[in-house]
Amino acid sequence: MGAPAKFLFDMDFAAPQPAKETAQDRAVAAAEMAKRLADAEARAYRAGFDAARNEAKAESDRRVALALEEIGIAIKAIAAGVTSVEDRMETEAVDVALAVARKLCTELMAAEPLAEIMALVSDCFRHLTATPHIVVRVNDALYDMAREQIEQLAKRSGFEGRLVILAEPDIATGDCRIEWADGGVTLDRSTIEAKINELVGRYMASRNQAGLPGQMK
Numbered sequence: 465m466g467a468p469a470k471f472l473f474d475m476d477f478a479a480p481q482p483a484k485e486t487a488q489d490r491a492v493a494a495a496e497m498a499k500r501l502a503d504a505e506a507r508a509y510r511a512g513f514d515a516a517r518n519e520a521k522a523e524s525d526r527r528v529a530l531a532l533e534e535i536g537i538a539i540k541a542i543a544a545g546v547t548s549v550e551d552r553m554e555t556e557a558v559d560v561a562l563a564v565a566r567k568l569c570t571e572l573m574a575a576e577p578l579a580e581i582m583a584l585v586s587d588c589f590r591h592l593t594a595t596p597h598i599v600v601r602v603n604d605a606l607y608d609m610a611r612e613q614i615e616q617l618a619k620r621s622g623f624e625g626r627l628v629i630l631a632e633p634d635i636a637t638g639d640c641r642i643e644w645a646d647g648g649v650t651l652d653r654s655t656i657e658a659k660i661n662e663l664v665g666r667y668m669a670s671r672n673q674a675g676l677p678g679q680m681k
Contacts, residue, residue, distance in 0.1 A: 582614070588642050
């Protein structure tokens, strides 16, 4: 038979004993723990969502900035291309205009070889009525026709000075030289055409120069 249990006199039987944990207490504790866990998960979710949203916005902003930069580069390239096309079209338009003018001038001269000569002679007669003498030099192939018309024009203009009309094989058809004592004037189509070409060349050169980078107004 075993030894009898000893009675411990230091135990205070009057002190309140801790209440035993009931199932309800455990349920409340579990619910509180679950609530805290849910709150923690919610905070973590919000923090993660905000971080992801900020990162996505930053990436979107970066993509938008890159896209705008590429659009700007494309617009500059298009603008440069349009300017180049405009310059080329203007140059071609000037070339076409000159070609048409030369063609019309050639056809007009063939149809009316004395038209410009008579216009210039008429202008001289109006301003040189008191001049002692005038010499008109024309192409020898036009001499007969030119002499008759110029003499009639001199009479109608009231020119009373000495009129000399000379045939010159070196003068191109449609050109002429008019001379008087202290002056003279020349109708030279090749010189006029060269001057026009020079002026057009200067104009186009100035346009091209104005379109260079760093010199845009």
